[in-house]
Amino acid sequence: MKALCWEGKQKISVKNVRDPKILRPDDVIIKITTAAICGSDLHLYNGYVPTMQKGDIMGHENMGEIVEVGPAVKKLKVGDKIVVSFDIGCGSCHHCEEQEYSACDNSNPNRYMADALYGHGGAGLFGFSHLNGGYAGGQAEFLRVPYAETNSVVVPKGIADEKVLFLSDIFPTGWMAAENCNIRRGDTVAIWGAGPVGQMAIRSAFLLGAERVISIDHYENRLALSKAAGAETINFDQTEDGILDELNYLTGGVGPDSCLDAVGLEAHGHSVTAMLDRTKAAVGLATDRPDVLRQAIQSCRKTGTISIPGVYAAFLDKVPFGAAFAKGLKFNMGQTHTQKYMKPLLQVILDGKIDPSVIISHRIDIDQGPTAYQNFHSEKEEWRKVVIKMH
Amino acid sequence: MAKSEQQLKMADAQRESTAQRSYEAYFQDDGKQRPFSETINRPIAEVSAMLSEINNFPIFLENLEKIESAGVTSIWKFKNRIGEGSFDLPMNSSFSENEFKFEAKDEGGFPFSLRINLVPAQANRGTIVRMRCEYDTTAGRLAGMVEKLLGKDAMTLTKLTAQRFKALCETGSVPTIQGQSSGREEDQSNDSKH
Numbered sequence: 172m173k174a175l176c177w178e179g180k181q182k183i184s185v186k187n188v189r190d191p192k193i194l195r196p197d198d199v200i201i202k203i204t205t206a207a208i209c210g211s212d213l214h215l216y217n218g219y220v221p222t223m224q225k226g227d228i229m230g231h232e233n234m235g236e237i238v239e240v241g242p243a244v245k246k247l248k249v250g251d252k253i254v255v256s257f258d259i260g261c262g263s264c265h266h267c268e269e270q271e272y273s274a275c276d277n278s279n280p281n282r283y284m285a286d287a288l289y290g291h292g293g294a295g296l297f298g299f300s301h302l303n304g305g306y307a308g309g310q311a312e313f314l315r316v317p318y319a320e321t322n323s324v325v326v327p328k329g330i331a332d333e334k335v336l337f338l339s340d341i342f343p344t345g346w347m348a349a350e351n352c353n354i355r356r357g358d359t360v361a362i363w364g365a366g367p368v369g370q371m372a373i374r375s376a377f378l379l380g381a382e383r384v385i386s387i388d389h390y391e392n393r394l395a396l397s398k399a400a401g402a403e404t405i406n407f408d409q410t411e412d413g414i415l416d417e418l419n420y421l422t423g424g425v426g427p428d429s430c431l432d433a434v435g436l437e438a439h440g441h442s443v444t445a446m447l448d449r450t451k452a453a454v455g456l457a458t459d460r461p462d463v464l465r466q467a468i469q470s471c472r473k474t475g476t477i478s479i480p481g482v483y484a485a486f487l488d489k490v491p492f493g494a495a496f497a498k499g500l501k502f503n504m505g506q507t508h509t510q511k512y513m514k515p516l517l518q519v520i521l522d523g524k525i526d527p528s529v530i531i532s533h534r535i536d537i538d539q540g541p542t543a544y545q546n547f548h549s550e551k552e553e554w555r556k557v558v559i560k561m562h
Numbered sequence: 563m564a565k566s567e568q569q570l571k572m573a574d575a576q577r578e579s580t581a582q583r584s585y586e587a588y589f590q591d592d593g594k595q596r597p598f599s600e601t602i603n604r605p606i607a608e609v610s611a612m613l614s615e616i617n618n619f620p621i622f623l624e625n626l627e628k629i630e631s632a633g634v635t636s637i638w639k640f641k642n643r644i645g646e647g648s649f650d651l652p653m654n655s656s657f658s659e660n661e662f663k664f665e666a667k668d669e670g671g672f673p674f675s676l677r678i679n680l681v682p683a684q685a686n687r688g689t690i691v692r693m694r695c696e697y698d699t700t701a702g703r704l705a706g707m708v709e710k711l712l713g714k715d716a717m718t719l720t721k722l723t724a725q726r727f728k729a730l731c732e733t734g735s736v737p738t739i740q741g742q743s744s745g746r747e748e749d750q751s752n753d754s755k756h
């Protein structure tokens with residue numbers, strides 16, 4: 172089969188690899204119908220995530236038709252169309268029982284390595300480095316789905332792939348991030364990043380009761396989509412270091428009730444700290460560039476909530492923890508417990524309350540994958556969300 | 563300045579009491595080194611039953627291919643990571659309530675041991691398993707040899723073994739990516755089996 176493989180920093184290629192096979196009794200194999208490239212894939216593309224190996228198959232936003240089931244699979248059958256969560260839960264450990272799937276104890280065969288880095292390592296992830304289990308991803312013609320009954324939702328026949336594909340990651344991610352904001356009716360939520368995750372978070376925040384959402388980015392194209400969902404917008408290129416002042420002005424000096432960082436470790440910006448971050452990351456003195464997190468902490472109202480779906484990998488420099496302490500902020504963060512949200516959010520889509528497909532900007536076939544990665548990385552104004560049509 | 567007789571005595575007493583504490587905290591018959599522990603989301607009787615079935619060991623103990631003739635003495639066949647084929651280790655086993663000990667017999671020439679004990683976890687969260695693999699602590703050269711044969715140091719093997727054992731108890735098998743597709747082995751055949 173054809174697959175998009177990681178071959179090194181900023182190098183993705185299409186390769187012919189073996190078809191996947193059932194390796195455990197609760198696996199299924201799907202024929203990928205549609206897959207997507209995620210903002211998180213860019214962290215791999217740009218070499219920010221350690222323990223990638225040449226030849227690893229990319230992709231964690233996947234859906235397709237079941238073509239083979241393992242002997243222990245009871246609730247799924249050949250022919251079912253499923254959307255697959257990006258994180259892999261075993262379904263039986265303490266965390267899975269608590270619906271904290273991204274903290275699963277058992278799905279990562281290399282958890283002992285991740286323990287060394289994080290104290291306690293989390294779930295295996297599709298196509299996301301060997302520290303996260305080394306599972307092959309789904310930017311390919313076929314995919315093996317382990318613990319398949321836990322990690323999928325069957326979608327009704329007849330609904331377009333594009334409407335439901337993002338149940339695999341960014342819709343639950345935006346939703347959980349908004350939930351993590353502790354929104355009370357009438358609240359104001361500021362959201363950094365108007366990419367796919369930011370867009371899903373904006374829409375979810377409104378559904379969860381926010382009265383105002385302020386969307387921050389520097390791509391007018393993306394900010395236009397935020398406006399279309401009812402958000403106010405700030406183009407940070409036009410405010411330079413003035414985000415804090417702008418947010419204070421917009422919120423009558425109080426600050427947003429919650430601040431949501433949908434950017435993560437590759438924040439852009441012209442502030443002095445942002446430039447320092449870039450220099451340090453370039454020479455290996457720091458791993459992450461947390462300028463958005465700094466701004467979120469500074470601008471959040473006293474006793475407000477910081478929600479962080481944006482990915483951070485290791486060490487952060489000059490985070491104003493004193494401000495967080497002084498203001499009594501609350502923090503919620505982490506990889507999404509996707510499986511918890513797939514079913515309820517499928518209903519939200521079927522009810523027509525949110526249509527995640529609005530974020531798609533490009534539809535490609537797998538051979539265009541390498542160029543798409545390049546463009547998604549460097550032409551963000553135009554390249555908002557890429558879906559790969561497979562079968 | 564040289565330590566006084568009394569200072570030395572005090573230091574000895576201190577060491578002894580520390581040893582005593584770990585003696586109590588760790589395994590019954592030796593408290594040399596802290597074991598690794600994991601909590602298994604299953605009742606202690608079930609976890610204990612899993613350990614009593616020696617044929618389960620090759621599922622969670624990496625490189626262990628099979629165990630022949632169970633009972634007090636058995637032969638553990640390990641995959642040889644530096645050469646071809648496997649090597650045999652005659653092992654003694656002993657069990658007491660919720661404590662399991664497997665130790666290579668001297669004639670095997672490899673100082674390998676595996677100790678496990680089980681205690682109920684707090685808050686009804688199942689069972690705490692405490693585990694330690696050792697490749698001997700005195701014969702340094704031999705320990706290094708076992709490390710090469712098994713491909714991992716003893717602490718790393720202990721962690722991996724405990725986590726795989728937990729996965730086996732909780733999910734019925736261990737997680738794996740062995741045998742999955744990757745771009746490291748290209749397939750030129752171009753025909754799909756599905």
Ligand SMILES: NC(=O)c1ccc[n+]([C@@H]2O[C@H](COP(=O)([O-])OP(=O)(O)OC[C@H]3O[C@@H](n4cnc5c(N)ncnc54)[C@H](O)[C@@H]3O)[C@@H](O)[C@H]2O)c1
Nearest residue numbers: 210211364366367368388434435438439480481482506507
């Ligand atoms: N927590 C999870 O489980 C999870 C799941 C999916 C994605 N993510 C993460 O969420 C983040 C966003 O994902 P995406 O797909 O939307 O990515 P994306 O790269 O398409 O979008 C990020 C957006 O942030 C904007 N941005 C950069 N610097 C900024 C700044 N200083 N201020 C405001 N905006 C800024 C960029 O212009 C871009 O539009 C990534 O870090 C991704 O890894 C996390």
Ligand SMILES: [Zn+2]
Nearest residue numbers: 209210211340
């Ligand atoms: Zn993602």
Ligand SMILES: [Zn+2]
Nearest residue numbers: 261264267275
């Ligand atoms: Zn689990």
